[in-house]
Amino acid sequence: MAHRAAPGLVATYRVQLRNGVDLDAVRARIPWLRTLGISHLYLSPLFTAATGSTHGYDVVDPNEVDPVLGGEEAFERLAHAARDADMGLVLDIVPNHMVLSPENPYLADVMREGPASRYAAMFDIDWRRGPLHFAVLDGSPADLLSAGDISLAGDADAPALRIYDQHYPLREGSLSALPPDEALTGESLRQLLDRQHWSVGHWRTSADAITHRRFFNISSLIGVRQEDPDVFDFTHRWIIRHVQAGHIQGLRVDHIDGLARPGAYLRRLRDAVGVLPIWVEKIVKEGEAMPAGWPVEGMSGYEFMAPVTQLLTAPEGLQALREAANGCLPGDTGAEVRTVRAQLLEHVFGPELDRVSHAASQALAASLPAAQAVRAAIAQLALHWPVYRSYAADALPPGARLAGALEAARADRLPSEALGPVFNLLSAPDDPQARTFAARFEQLTGALTAKSEEDTVFFRSVAYLPFCEVGAEPDLQPIDAAGFEQCMAARAQETPCALTGLSTHDTKRSADARAAIIALTYLPALGERLYARGRALAAERALPDRWGIYAAQVALMMYREPDRDARSADHLAKAMREAKDNSSHEDPAIETEERAAAVTTRLMQELADHLVWSAEERQAFEAIHGDLVLAQTALQLTAPGIPDIYQGTELTSIALTDPDNRRQVDWDAMDARADMDARDVRKLDLTRDLLARRRQQPELFAMGRYTLTAGDDALYVRRDWQEQSFTMAIELPRRMRPKAPETQRSGSGSLDVPLATEQST
Structure with a gap:
């Protein structure tokens, strides 16, 4: 069971800093919250970030x-104001990486001093492959020099090379070979660059020269080496x-999965902060759980979103939408993912694959397998890896699910003879070189899974966008009340204080936006017509x-x-670039994107x-959408779990992929209840009422048994703890409701009167 949180946790409210929101602005919202x-x-992250950062990561x-x-003083003002209001502060921290920029003072020292820098151990740099790139x-550097985008900068004590608007520190003594007072030429610039601990290259073509973990x-x-205790402390x-x-x-x-040894990091963090609640950003696949033994309250909520969508999706309507999309989507989502992974390994993750292959060859030195066979084996395993990462680097051996990846790789057309030896390294946690390989391999599979699935195939297999979401998969199926109850029972047993989220800055669409598409499963004829119209308009263009x-x-x-x-x-432009087959971030097809828009x-x-x-269909849709939002x-x-409310979602909130979901919230509109839309009033009242209930009965909601039954016209939630109970009816859309269960309906009430519940204390 996960670590138990401190008392007093009722609900968190996630605020996006920057984009016009500073710490004093957040302080002003405390009375409302x-x-x-x-x-x-x-x-969201409040540490000093790159100039112009919109997110802080x-x-x-x-x-x-x-x-x-607002700096340190503004933070302390906020902390004191929160304490006076009997509220706590939860900070989003970013241990995995920092910005790769001369703005980073520690990296600037590494650029000047190279591996001898006192900060060199902070960053995950493979100096074996060359300078920091x-x-x-x-x-070309010569072209930029001619255009005035490169010039000497700094002074005699801290010489630098200005590239665009950044000053890149120069190695001590590297200017000595240049004639004094002579302007840089293409040749002298080349010589100067050759003397540095760092190099520069074209953003499109020089990725293979990258030597840092990204x-x-x-x-x-650039990756930070939290596995080093001194780096952690600093x-x-x-x-x-x-x-x-x-x-x-x-x-x-x-991004806990980016670290070399997540479990070891979390144990060190727990020792440092005591009983303070800790949550981790972790994405699990269907049927996967957070690693046992992590000393945390739980995950940050992605795993809660998919079951909610599955529960509320009408099965017959989902099937109708998928049939309406036939013929224009990948036929086999798994095969499409493997195809994309192969392309990414070849064209994007070359430096990472090289680093993993080197670590494997070092660990397998005694058996001396061919380097190319080792590289091929790693790529084949990564193609079939079923989860974001395993945790062999933390001494957790792979189980049957991961052994299945080995068998799938062996079934490839030309399996590598090194598959077995490479896979066996994951079961040798006491071997330091094997653990180094495991960490590198797991860092690769996490990145590869995210980029192939979330950031590519989720924009190709688009028959039903609510399933193309963080923590979900395009081929998911609906679940009934019993299935949802089973998910929540496991949650209550394993991570009773995990965050329960519906929208975050990472979701592809906000919960209320997803609800609009879920509503189509209750109006399948409308969905079929809308899809057909969309296909026709696409064909015209x-x-x-x-x-x-x-x-x-x-x-x-x-x-x-x-x-x-x-x-x-x-959003359409970003979606097409993420899908990578009609446009891309590297080579955007602007005219194609405009046609889609x-x-x-x-x-x-x-x-x-x-x-x-x-008009009648629109009215029906809006009623169903409103029911689903509530x-x-x-x-x-x-x-x-602990509800995590994303900024602005206490009212109806329609948001698309970042940066749309980071737009500044209209706080003034929230203060003007008289001007609110009726649907916003209903959602706000429901949120306030249920949070008040959670505050009144914290033990019931933190530790109480969870049951969910389906009636003719509602889902019935019941929570029980010792002598306390709470029952609530959640009204369902008025079409395609689930068949009433044979068991007796429990409790009374509805979403219109959310606190009209059967309870006892």
Whole structure:
């Protein structure tokens, strides 16, 4: 069972800092959040980040509050105000990586001193492969010199080379060979660059020269070696100091799977912060659980979202939508994932594959398998790896599920003879070289899984976008009340204080946006018509039918939204680039993206003008959508775990992929209840009422038994703990309701009167 959280946790409220929101602005919202019923403010990363950062995950200094957010004084003002309001602060921390930039003072020292730098051990750099490489240029160094984009900078004590708007520190003495007072030439620039501990190259073509561990394939982020205790102590000193001062009441650890040894890191963190609640960002596949023994409260909520969607999806309608998308999507999602993985290993993750192969060859030196066979074996295993990562580096041997990947790799057309020896390294945790290989391999599989599935195939297998989501998979099937109850029972047993989220900054679509597409499963004839119209409009614009299916769903989510055309166009462009087959981030097909956006714009207008549906159908859709929005909220706020409410989602919130879901919340609109839409009032009242109930009966919701039954017109949630109980009816959409169970209906109440419940204390 996971570590138990401290008392007082009722619900967290996730706030996105930056983009016009600083720490003092958050402090001003404390009265509102207290009235809402929140117990803990959950802040996105607040450490000094790269200039112009919109999210804070590109950390420059993990021991300094970003001055653009108000700095240390603003943080302490917020901490004191939260304490006075009887609220806690949860911080999102980023131990896995920092920004690869001369702005990073520790990296700047490494650039100047190389492996001899006192900070060299902080960063995961493979000096064996060459100097630290920056793939940042959009031309040759000589061309940039001619254009004025490169010049000497700094002074005699700290010489630098200005490249664009960054000053790259120069190695001591490297200017001595240049004639004094002579301007740089193409040849002297080449000689100067050759003397550095770092190199620069074209952002498109020099990725193979990268020598640092990246965050996924983002070359501007560099891995931090938290496996080194000295690095941990240095990068966590600010956090530990403020925990000890009582300014921090919880931590959320970003991208735990990027670390070399996640379990060891978490044990070190637990020792450093005591009983403070800790949550980890971890994505699990269906049937997978968080590794046993991690000293944390649980995961950050992705694993909760998919079962909610599965429960509320009408099976017959889902089948109708999938049939309406036939012929324009990958026929086999698993095969499509493997195809994409093979392409990524060849064209994107070459440096990572090289590093893993070198680690394996070092560990297998005694048996001397051919280097190419080792590399092939690693690639074949990675193609079939069924989870984001195993934890052999933390001495957890692979089980039957991972052994299945070995058998699948052996069934490939040309299996490598090194498959067995390479796989066996994962079962040799006492061998330091084998554990180094395991860490490198697991870091690769995590990145490869995320980029092939979440960031590629989820934009190709798009028959039903609610399943193309973090923590879900396109081929999922609906579940009934008993299946959902089973999921929640396991959650209550294993991680009773995990966060239960519905929307985050990482979700492809907000929960209320997903609910719009879930509603189509209750109106399958409308869904079929909308998909057909989208396909027809895509064909008119010489686009693959798939983008008509995608555009139809985006249009349904967005047709009532402000700035719908611009926001949808930005999203379609990002979706096409993520899918990588009609456009890409590296080589965007702007005209193709504009044609796809035009399909969405046309569909949104046709929906607004009642050309795709009748007024009666629109009314039915909006009623069903409203029911689903409230049903999701009720399921979240009554389930085992700690509800995590993403900023603005206490009202109806339609948001698409980042950066759309980071848009600044209109706080003023929340203060003007009289001007709220009726659907916003209902959701806000439901949220407040259920959070009040959780605050009144904390033990019941933290430890109580969870049961869910389906009636003719509602789902019935019941929580029981000792002499306390709570029952609530969650109204279902008025079409395609599940068949009533034979057991007696439990309790009374509805979403319209959420606290009209049967209870005893």
